[in-house]
Amino acid sequence: xxxxxxxxxxxxxxxxxxxxxxxxxxxxxxxxxxxxxxxxxxxxxxxxxxxxxxxxxxxxxxxxxxxxxxxxxxxxxxxxxxxxxxxxxxxxxxxxxxxxxxxxxxxxxxxxxxxxxxxxxxxxxxxxxxxxxxxxxxxxxxxxxxxxxxxxxxxxxxxxxxxxxxxxxxxxxxxxxxxxxxxxxxxxxxxxxxxxxxxx
Numbered sequence: 001x002x003x004x005x006x007x008x009x010x011x012x013x014x015x016x017x018x019x020x021x022x023x024x025x026x027x028x029x030x031x032x033x034x035x036x037x038x039x040x041x042x043x044x045x046x047x048x049x050x051x052x053x054x055x056x057x058x059x060x061x062x063x064x065x066x067x068x069x070x071x072x073x074x075x076x077x078x079x080x081x082x083x084x085x086x087x088x089x090x091x092x093x094x095x096x097x098x099x100x101x102x103x104x105x106x107x108x109x110x111x112x113x114x115x116x117x118x119x120x121x122x123x124x125x126x127x128x129x130x131x132x133x134x135x136x137x138x139x140x141x142x143x144x145x146x147x148x149x150x151x152x153x154x155x156x157x158x159x160x161x162x163x164x165x166x167x168x169x170x171x172x173x174x175x176x177x178x179x180x181x182x183x184x185x186x187x188x189x190x191x192x193x194x195x196x197x198x199x200x
Contacts, residue, residue, distance in 0.1 A: 003071050006055055007097045008132045011105035013183065014047035015125040018109020021190045025113050040110055046186050047106035051098035054182055058175040063091055066168060068149040072142045076149040
């Protein structure tokens with residue numbers, strides 16, 4: 001996970017859980033307004049907990065340890081944040097945008113599910129996912145090379161691959177698993193709640 005992709009991922013997660021929980025959301029609305037609000041609170045908690053507990057801390061780890069790679073070599077200022085409010089502020093803005101993205105994805109997901117626009121919701125978050133993947137490939141070889149901003153822009157081919165730095169790569173693998181587990185667990189829980197609703 002890197003800065004140019006994480007806000008989109010937070011949005012997609014919020015929208016995705018509203019999509020897969022659509023049957024439960026629709027059933028809650030039919031049951032009562034209070035039931036619908038309660039379900040929305042549960043989904044919103046998951047959507048906001050994801051950047052707060054998982055993506056935010058993971059991104060901060062890479063921001064502090066490997067700032068040029070985490071920012072995908074966009075600016076030399078992000079390599080020199082110590083004692084500089086201007087250079088450090090994009091990281092604070094980024095963490096705020098993680099919350100905004102997750103909240104908006106969840107809010108929009110609920111709104112569109114309840115208005116019968118589930119296909120539009122799915123088309124939106126899948127399109128954002130595809131565009132994010134394109135963004136990663138446009139930045140190539142930034143995702144797989146590790147070094148400073150200056151070294152990358154001088155000669156990216158001279159930098160080691162991310163798997164050649166054991167400290168980075170172990171951290172990268174641990175963070176990837178750490179951020180994937182809640183999505184899998186919450187996916188299972190949401191699907192179970194939908195099955196329970198359908199069986200009721």
